[in-house]
Amino acid sequence: MLRTNYFFTLFFFCYCFTFQAQEKESLIDVIPALEARFEVKFSYSVNEVKGIVVNKPNKTETLNQIIEDLNANTLLNFKFLNERYITISQLDKTISICGRLVSSTDNAPLFGASVVINNSTKGTVTNEEGGFQLDNVALNETIVISFLGYETQAFAAKELWEGNGCKTIVLSEKNEALNEVLISKFLTTGLQKLIDGSTVLNTEKFGILPGLTDPDILQSIQALPGIESVNESIANINVRGGTNDQNLILWDGIKMYHAGHFFGLISAYNPNLTTKVIVTKNGTSSEFSDGVSSTISMLTKDKIGNEVSGGIGANLLSGDAFFEIPLSKKWAIHVSGRRSFTDFYKSPVYDKYFERSFQDSKLTTDGDNISESNRSSKFFFHDYTAKLLFDLNEKHKFRANVIGINNSLDYKESYIDNANKKESKTSRLKQQNIGAGVNWNGIWTSDFNTELSAFYSKYNVDAVDYRIETDQKLTQTNEVLETSVKLKTNYKINNNLNLLNGYQFDEIGILNGTTVSAPSYERTKKDVLLNHAFFTEAEFKNNATYFRLGVRVNYFQKFNKTIIEPRLNFRQKLNNQVAVKLQGEFKNQSATQIVDFQDDFLGVENRRWILANEQNKPNSESNQPYAQNIPISISKQASFGFDFHHNNLVLDVQGFYKLVKGITASNQGFYNSFQYKNASGSYTAKGVEFLINKTANRFSTWLSYTYSINDYEFKTFTPSVFPNNVDIRHSVSMAFNYDILENLKISIGGIWRSGKPYTKPVEGNETMQSGNTTVVNYGTPNGDNLDDFMRLDASFSYNFKMSQALKASLRAGVLNIMDRKNSINRYFKVDSNDSNSAILIDNKSLGLTPNLSFRIKF
Structure with a gap:
């Protein structure tokens, strides 16, 4: 019984010690406490330290130990000018950022979302768990996160710093779009399934399909079941047994009567300025008529x-x-x-x-x-x-x-x-x-x-x-x-x-x-x-x-x-x-x-x-x-x-x-x-x-x-x-x-x-x-x-x-x-x-x- 109590007491002590060591506190609150405790003065900009959370200093730590810990675990530079004055400044360096995206509706991971540095071509996409990581990002950069059917969000790079742990980011659906993405990677990257059964070809993120050298819009949709061309011509796409003229083709709402170059072997629609192509075989919105076989x-x-x-x-x-x-x-x-x-x-x-x-x-x-x-x-x-x-x-x-x-x-x-x-x-x-x-x-x-x-x-x-x-x-x-x-x-x-x-x-x-x-x-x-x-x-x-x-x-x-x-x-x-x-x-x-x-x-x-x-x-x-x-x-x-x-x-x-x-x-x-x-x-x-x-x-x-x-x-x-x-x-x-x-x-x-x-x-x-x-x-x-x-x-x-x-x-x-x-x-x-x-x-x-x-x- 004594031995049991001994282990219980030891476990409780270790737990309390660990909890105390991991306790977090806002840096802007830590600084005045350190100034009073060690009779020192910190020189800093409030905007640079605002929102930063650090480990709460242990009462047994010296000032030098605390400063070393802050330098190691923040994106700030703490520097002694003398024994009494300490300056705080931002580091001029690149960092690694990370995060995980989930949907606000069901907390499901969002696969294939775009994570890019604003005003640049550098970026990545989220993996099947919704996670992402990006290296060599400047501290002053803005990170833009977007996903089809969801509100775009922007973050300062330091908010996503890997050193603070990978942040979980919740994306909300756009208010005007009830028709959410059901399957974010369908067949290949850039093909998505919507909840109403229609299929979206997202040309910006489009992956690769057999035989194609470019994301040909009307060739690509033939990968879907029920859509084919009996004479391998995109000018003759057959949707559930229909003829080509029974497909309603719209380009930014403009009805088109011609689909192909080379008399049907190449799509006539340039994919480079196209963000998405929505293909509907049945259950079409009442907004659309014509096209008794499909709407593209x-x-x-x-x-x-x-x-x-x-x-x-x-x-x-x-x-x-x-x-x-x-x-x-x-x-x-x-x-x-x-x-x-x-x-x-x-x-x-x-x-x-x-x-x-x-x-x-x-x-x-x-x-x-x-x-x-x-x-x-x-x-x-x-x-x-x-x-x-x-x-x-x-x-x-x-x-x-x-x-x-x-x-x-x-x-x-x-x-x-x-x-x-x-x-x-x-x-x-x-x-x-x-x-x-x-x-x-x-x-x-x-x-x-x-x-x-x-x-x-x-x-x-x-x-x-x-x-x-x-x-x-x-x-x-x-x-x-x-x-x-x-x-x-x-x-x-x-x-x-x-x-x-x-x-x-x-x-x-x-x-x-x-x-x-x-x-x-x-x-x-x-x-x-x-x-x-x-x-x-x-x-x-x-x-x-x-x-x-x-x-x-x-x-x-x-x-x-x-x-x-x-x-x-x-x-x-x-x-x-x-x-x-x-x-x-x-x-x-x-x-x-x-x-x-x-x-x-x-x-x-x-x-x-x-x-x-x-x-x-x-x-x-x-x-x-x-x-x-x-x-x-x-x-x-x-x-x-x-x-x-x-x-x-x-x-x-x-x-x-x-x-x-x-x-x-x-x-x-x-x-x-x-x-x-x-x-x-x-x-x-x-x-x-x-x-x-x-x-x-x-x-x-x-x-x-x-x-x-x-x-x-x-x-x-x-x-x-x-x-x-x-x-x-x-x-x-x-x-x-x-x-x-x-x-x-x-x-x-x-x-x-x-x-x-x-x-x-x-x-x-x-x-x-x-x-x-x-x-x-x-x-x-x-x-x-x-x-x-x-x-x-x-x-x-x-x-x-x-x-x-x-x-x-x-x-x-x-x-x-x-x-x-x-x-x-x-x-x-x-x-x-x-x-x-x-x-x-x-x-x-x-x-x-x-x-x-x-x-x-x-």
């Missing part, structure tokens, strides 16, 4: 910086530059530009892209009377953006945007005329989209703000085609003009509930024209449509429940027609790891694309935008598809699933059902017996999307799988139900990213999917007479499938500093490492040498395609 919203940088920044870069196809120029504390301008050099230098990458883009076009399939040496082509593309930023004050901000996208192709043919003279004709194709927008955001109270915006968008494709064999000049044009004005209000009822209301007016006009020189012929058709829309929605969120319910009411003035579109987005956490989600939406679309095989543009571009007319004409077999009845497309979609995430492992399963009515046969580009028929119908897509994703500090890996069934229904056709042109039953993508060093990363991955459907001719009876014309006698529509599509890609990136102010990156990527000859489309045409036979035409995917890029930022 691109947002550019929106802050006025303190100094000029920017960058330049180039790959084997093009060069680009961007600049952020502050004109004052209230004004700034952001500009970017890109231009290809393919018209004067043809790299191996150009050759691969040219072969892929222009196969089966006039550029490669002209008659034998024109030799290869007597024809040439010149192709180039460019794009540009400009944004003017004006902050009247912290509550009223004005923005103005301009964007331009251009593809240009010249095709020259030389021949010997009847007088034995050499003549030449140049055919031209020009495709462009120009947009302009303005925006005013006003914060009237802490709970109420408004936004007024407007945009103008113009798309046109023009072609002049000289047909030497008939001495004929064919001129074609397709033009879209759209203007829109939108007013929306946000009212924060409380910390959990937000109310959105708004009105939008749209005017859209579409023109299609064709002119033939011999025989003289001209046809022009123009349609205009006005649309008024009112929308409202309530958004609720707490720690376990997210709920967004809205409705959009559309009124089409020309047709005196009202379409009501309810929207639903619901997510419920069952525990800290598992949540269920339910989404649904009705949407409409009045502008769609038709595929015109007869009046194509040099055989390169055969899609034309056309406007709904609601004429209710009977279906016909007219060869003028834009003269038929074009209904407004209506979609209904529902999805249900669950997600699991724990220790940076994400498992996401979702089933979906989508019905789209009001499509036309000319929308689809049939290569079968329905190719020139006009009819209205629908398609139904249903399936399951599965994703498993594991991330860590140095690697990320994922596997996604989509199973879907996609069928047409055209009641006037026989058969009336048959597989959709983009009926891809099985689709798998996988990748592995690894950081070999902090600045050296590699990525390898692949795609496998079942082949798209196609239609064979009737065996033994491959052609038939249709009037005076011999045509292919097609069998069961989409009754066969191409071979499976398979591609393996890889890339690496290396980042380094050229100086304190200049950062550089070198990236290399290879598409289709195994050089697999994938068929992406197949059709048949009558053999010109034997009218009883049909020739198989196979369009192939990109072969082995390496690329290299180099970029400098300052």
